[in-house]
Amino acid sequence: MSEQILEVKHLEKSFGKNQVLRDIDFSVAKGDVTCIIGPSGSGKSTLLRCLNMLETPTGGEINYHGRDITDRNVNVPEYRSKVGMVFQNFNLFNNMTALENCTVGQEKVLKRDKKEAEKKAMYYLEKVGMAPYINAKPKQLSGGQKQRVAIARALAMEPELLLFDEPTSALDPQMVGEVLEVMRSLAQEGLTMIIVTHEMAFARDVSKRVIFMTNGVIVEDGTPEQIFEKPENDLTKDFLSRFRNS
Secondary structure, three states: OOOEEEEEEEEEEEEOOEEEEEEEEEEEEOOOEEEEEOOOOOOHHHHHHHHOOOOOOOEEEEEEOOEEOOOOOOOHHHHHHHEEEEOOOOOOOOOOOHHHHHHHHHHHOOOOOHHHHHHHHHHHHHHOOOHHHOOOOHHHOOHHHHHHHHHHHHHHOOOOEEEEEOOOOOOOHHHHHHHHHHHHHHHHOOOEEEEEOOOHHHHHHHOOEEEEEEOOEEEEEEOHHHHHHOOOOHHHHHHHHHHHHO
């Protein structure tokens, strides 16, 4: 049995009177690729932001190797170095080159020296096909290139778990494939990932587990075969039928 990295128990999140997440339960084992699907506004991105402590949960637990990271004594930057995140809109530093974007976190959080940080950054920039662009700033890059730099930046921290929040939704259609190909190769290498995505074919092909969310709750949770071929819940069936017919 694989080592469990993350266990979410009865997670809740409200913004004022608006409850966005209700009683969320799931766990992630080493090597899992978990895709979270569902309609816009169902709480998927809020869930990821809670897992990375960019949002503070209203209730419940997020246990990382058995320790609840919502505890006020947890060192959040240190935790984020182990549970990284790739954002929908890249979130690169516009005044820094691609290489600098991939070294700054290593130097500040992991306390790596500049030479080691650059070596790690170059390795991962090469891995995602961005080595020729190390001196380019974000404004000189396409959306797909920016997202690949963002992935390299997250990988350079060498996290145990990587969260992806709709990493292709801000991209032009022709750039989606290049980012999905990078993520596909990471999955094949055994990186543990949680991916919020609207790319149903990718979710079906790459994930070990698929979670369907709507209205802030997990409606159905199973293997890709179970969710895509034999969904049990009518809400899941309706959602997937709209994708098939679009």
